[in-house]
Amino acid sequence: MLDIPAPRRVSELTALIIDEDPLVHELIKSAMLEIGISKIATAQNAYYAVRRCEQTRFDIVLISFNVQSDKDGFHLLEELKFKGYVTKATTVIFLSAETAPELVHCVVEMQPNDFWVKPLDRNRVENRLRHIFEVRKRLHRLYYCVDTENYSSAIYLADELLKRNELAHYFPNIKRVKGECLFKLFEFAEAQKYYEELQHEYKYGWVSIGLLRAMLAQDKLEEAEPKIKELKEREDTRFLVYDVLAHYFIEHEDYKNAYEEIKTATQLAPRNIERNRKSCDLARLNHDRKGQYLSAQNVAKYARNSIHDSPDLRLNVVRTGIDLATTLTAGEARTLYVKIERMMRELEAEFGKQLEEPLTVVKVRLLCVRQNKKEAEKLLKDKVSQEANGSIDENLEKVKAFHELGMREESLKLLEEVKKQIGGDSWSGRVVSEYIEQEKIERKEIHFTAKELGEMAKTHFKEKRFKPAYANLTQAFKLSPNNPQLAMSLLRLLTAMVEQEKDTLDEHQQSLACECAAILAASDMENDTKQKLEMFAKILKIDLANLSL
Incomplete structure (x- = not known):
């Protein structure tokens, strides 16, 4: 017999209501008193909510998204979980007047017990509370086993509960818990069979996502393709399927597809800091400088006033901005440098001594991109x-x-040291480790930035030195793939090689030409660029209608 403590009576429970509006406090308190909860505290902002939690262990926390005086409810709930004030045993109810899909996806990720949309209705609040506590009471033993990671016992209890017809109302909750326990025990084949049977009974999104996860855990991607297509079209599963696929592709070291999936997941639920960080890491690995910059901006933006906030996040925006600037035209780069320098002045004013060396390194890089390498080298040394x-x-x-200063031995030695900093076999660790391996190869083979290589190629092209121009541009393209400007330069060069040298492209060059044409076709082209692309495609025998990236 399992030794499980009895659930606490409703009258013994403590509750905390966090909302700016005193009328919301009164409405919820009234409903709670009606069902027997009398130990009720309130807070009108995040600061006082945290102070309350430091003094009292609450069984129920109702938290509003619209706690705008210091930090929003999403960040507050994240902080309460991080500090251990909200645990698996806590009943969490999220309140919001907003129902935008981006917010809903983010809230679902935080896994509250319920999500109430304002304005609240007194009778509905009371009914929802009764239902939540009845579920907790009826399934207390099951939830206790899950909370204590006794997954085998949880499956046994779930099967026993499913034999009791009087609990039919709670069967979906019980069956969902059983499915998650099968995953925890790595019973993926059993989980697939389980979710396939549930599909005939329920249309819930979690059933379909569970089936997909079980199939991918067994490397059944091809078999799962029809299910993936279906789930991407469903509103209740669209976000989750992109996230599941991103993790699958990372596991299989397919970083290009992982990046495409996580970009979409991040757009659908933009507030998740960890996902934005992963998107930034994958963007860096895939040489997407703009994507890396935007992801770094999102991390800094959504971390503001949260437990994740730090000056280093804002500094990362500056760092990724410099990386992006090295791929832009002179005019675009100047505009970005103005933003970078403003951010640096703000960081120096707030955290000068704390960030002294990191800010100096950024200054060195700025001097390098402006071709003032003598001063940059002195500052570095x-x-x-x-x-x-x-x-x-x-x-x-x-x-x-x-x-960038030509100190390649020092650069490679430092890369080896950075590799030692990466611990464990974490999702992010694997991505960063792969990036460092990529950097080691590129730092050995390529001695200039993409922008410098582009300028060198331009000089060679004017003098009709096509082979060195091609060598420069292919290296630049390796550092900055998917760059429309480089793609256009490569197409122009390959066309000139065909026209002036009266030669045909080899297999690699033809493949590269098609890749460049696809990048341009997928970009926002002006009419003259479109006309040039069509002209180059005709000469290079590229079928624009059947291109794919």
Whole structure:
């Protein structure tokens, strides 16, 4: 017999209501008193909510998204979980007047017990509370086993509960718990069979997502394709399927597809800091400088006033901005540099001593991109340590600074040190580790930035030195793939090679030409660019109608 403590009586429970509106407090308190809960505390902002939780362990927490005076409810709930004030045993109810899909997806990820849309109705609040506590009471033993990670016992209890017809109303909750326990025990074949049977009974999104996860856990991607297509079209599963696929592709080291999936997941639920970080890591690995910059901006934006907030997040926006600027035209780069310098002044004013070396490294890189390498080298030698003495991001920035100044041995040595900083076999760790391996290869083979290589190729092209121009541009394209400007330059060069050298492209060059044409076709082209593309495609025998990236 399992030794499980009895559930607490409703009259013994403590509740905390967090909302700006005192009328919301009164309405919910009235409903709680009606069902027997009398130990009720309230808070009108996040600051006082945290203070309350420091003093009292609450069984029920109702938290409004619209706690705008210091931090929103999403960040507050994240902080309460991080500090251990909200656990699996806590009943969490999220309140919001907003129902935008982006917010709903983010809330669902935080896994509250319920989500109420304002304005609240007194009778409905009372009925929902009665239902929530009845479920907790009836399924207390099952939830206790899950909370204590006794998954085998949880499956046994679930099967026993499913024999009791009087609990038919709770069968969906019980069956969902059983499915999750099968995953925890790595019983993926059994889980697939289980969810396939549930499909005939329920149309819930969690059933379909559970089936997809079970199939992917067994490497059945091809078999799962029809299910994936179906789930991407369903409103209740669209976000989750992209997230599941991103994790699957990371497991299989398919970082290009992982990035495409996680970009969409991040757009659908933009507030998740960890997903934005993963998107930033994958963008860096896939040489998507703009995507990396935008992801870094999102991390800094959504982390503001949260437990994740730190000056390093804002500094990462500056770092990724410099990376992006090296791929832009002179005019576009100037506009971005104005933003970067403004952010740097703000960071220096707020955190000057705390960020002294990281900010110096950024200044070195800015001097490099402006071709003031003599001053950059002096600043680096005087103010920057050659040791890996900071975070991974700080040290990777040093690697770039050393490389851009031609100090390739120091750059490669530092990369080896950074690799030692990556611990465990985490999702993000694998991505960063792959990026470092990629960097080691590229730093050895490619000695200039994409922008510098582009300028060198332009000079060679004017002098009709097509082979060195091609070598420069292919290296630049390796550093900055999916760049429309480089794609256009490569197409122009390949066309000139065919026309002036009266030669045909080899298999690799033809494939590269098609890739460049596909990048341009997928971009927002002006009419003259479109006309040039059509002209180049005709000469290079590229079928624009059947291109795919």
